[in-house]
Amino acid sequence: MAPTVVVAGGGTAGHIEPALALADAVRRLRPDATVVALGTSRGLENKLVPARGYPLELIPPVPLPRKPTTDLLRLPLKIRDSVKQTREVLDRVGADVVVGFGGYVSLPAYFAARGRVPIVVHEANQSPGLANRVGARFAKRVAVAVPGTPLPGAEVVGIPLRRSITSLDRVALRAEARAHFGLDPDAPTLLVFGGSQGAQSINNAVSGAAKELAEAGIGVLHAHGPKNSLVVQEFPGRPPYVPVPYLERMDLAYAAADVVLCRSGAMTAAEVSAVGLPAVFVPLPHGNGEQAINARPAVDAGAALLVPDADLTPAKVAELVVPLVTDAARVARMGSAAVGLGHREADEVLARIVLEVCGK
Incomplete structure (x- = not known):
């Protein structure tokens, strides 16, 4: 039966x-x-x-x-x-x-x-x-x-x-993914999200560093959450900063990105490692600290950085994230370190x- x-x-x-x-x-x-x-x-x-x-x-x-x-x-x-x-x-x-x-x-x-x-x-x-x-x-x-x-x-x-995540070929999908979201096809790209509902602290810190990101030639795909709004200043001639309420196609979002800045819920940490993305994890400051625990294997392997939520400011994004995203060799090393983590x-x-x- x-x-x-x-x-x-x-x-x-x-x-x-x-x-x-x-x-x-x-x-x-x-x-x-x-x-x-x-x-x-x-x-x-x-x-x-x-x-x-x-x-x-x-x-x-x-x-x-x-x-x-x-x-x-x-x-x-x-x-x-x-x-x-x-x-x-x-x-x-x-x-x-x-x-x-x-x-x-x-x-x-x-x-x-x-x-x-x-x-x-x-x-x-x-x-x-x-x-x-x-x-x-x-x-x-x-x-x-x-x-x-x-x-x-x-x-x-x-x-x-999902198999769409574990079998994802980010390189093969990159051009399609960036066209899907209206991102610059060649610029180093940062993916930002704070869980399915968004995260105000992440929204404020990254959007507050839009000028520094644009000046460094970094494109941004930022899922701010369906209940939040995000208005970002445009910088003509620079890679687009693309805000969206929710990411329906996480496979394309991961394929479009070089680095991700996000919370470290158990599923998010597992997906980010599975697709080989270098990460800046910002654990949720509430609860029993499990999000910091979730991030630890990737941090210890050299595949991720961890920033406490209270420390995440526009200045921290400019100081820590901008140099990472623009360092192609470091991004490649961190991505390689993520491969093999998880099940x-x-x-x-x-x-x-x-x-x-x-x-x-």
């Missing part, structure tokens, strides 16, 4: 993209498989999942309050209602396995599947979130991205990435685990 795989990874691109990379790998290994994604009405999955051709089933979100409020008192009721609706979805689609990637969609999925449908957990960060800490307790298999992740029975597989086959390794667990 054909397997039905349910993936739970809604909210941000960091949860959704690995889930979709797994979905693609499952379909390559078992073309007859059905893959269904769980999500909520408020997440980015409403845009990304249908665009990749997978059905999306919406369930009520269960966000955990950060402070003691009346919402905390209502939490058990919210969980119960979400689990009930999630269980109905699993029954209706005939789920053979649930694969959770963390976040507020995974928690009700784990509770709904417990004792009914086998569970596989994937954790991208070295410090697991609450949902995956719970789910790992009753999962059949637990896959993690990096060694030392404190989950029971953890197997290191890496982070599932390029993580999508199919995880897909085989999932298919083994569902017994089909």
Whole structure:
């Protein structure tokens, strides 16, 4: 019989993209498989999942309050209602396995599947979130991205990435990529983004150094986030500085770039290394410090630099980033150092685990 795989990874691109990379790998290994994604009405999955051709089933979100409020008192009721609706979805689609990637969609999925449908957990960060800490307790298999992740029975597989990323030939695509974005075909080019929603500190620092970047002959492709706006002064005769709300084609963005300045979420760090791009990582200053941990392997290998968010200013961009982007030999050395980092086959390794667990 054909397997039905349910993936739970809604909210941000960091949860959704690995889930979709797994979905693609499952379909390559078992073309007859059905893959269904769980999500909520408020997440980015409403845009990304249908665009990749997978059905999306919406369930009520269960966000955990950060402070003691009346919402905390209502939490058990919210969980119960979400689990009930999630269980109905699993029954209706005939789920053979649930694969959770963390976040507020995974928690009700784990509770709904417990004792009914086998569970596989994937954790991208070295410090697991609450949902995956719970789910790992009753999962059949637990896959993690990096060694030392404190989950029971953890197997290191890496982070599932899209084949359009792991098979990317940046050199072959460069001319097409730069034409696609309206970039200078020959200028050294900096790619800038701050995650799927953008990052104000990165936006301010890099756009504030537009004059220095232009004077150095550097082109810029800057994804500022769909909820942010970015107005950049134009410098006639210099390579264009191209602001966009969101990058629909990350493969072309990576192909267009010589260097990337970005956050260091687990998926971003894995993608940047996989395509061999030198990076300036600016870890998110909040949370438990996992973004700095994500950046460390590339920094230690000589493939990346790390700049604390508080230190990122227009002056720092002019002082650190401009000399890097314009030094072709250094860019080549850093790009070579990135090759070999990570697990390029993580999508199919995880897909085989999932298919083994569902017994089909």
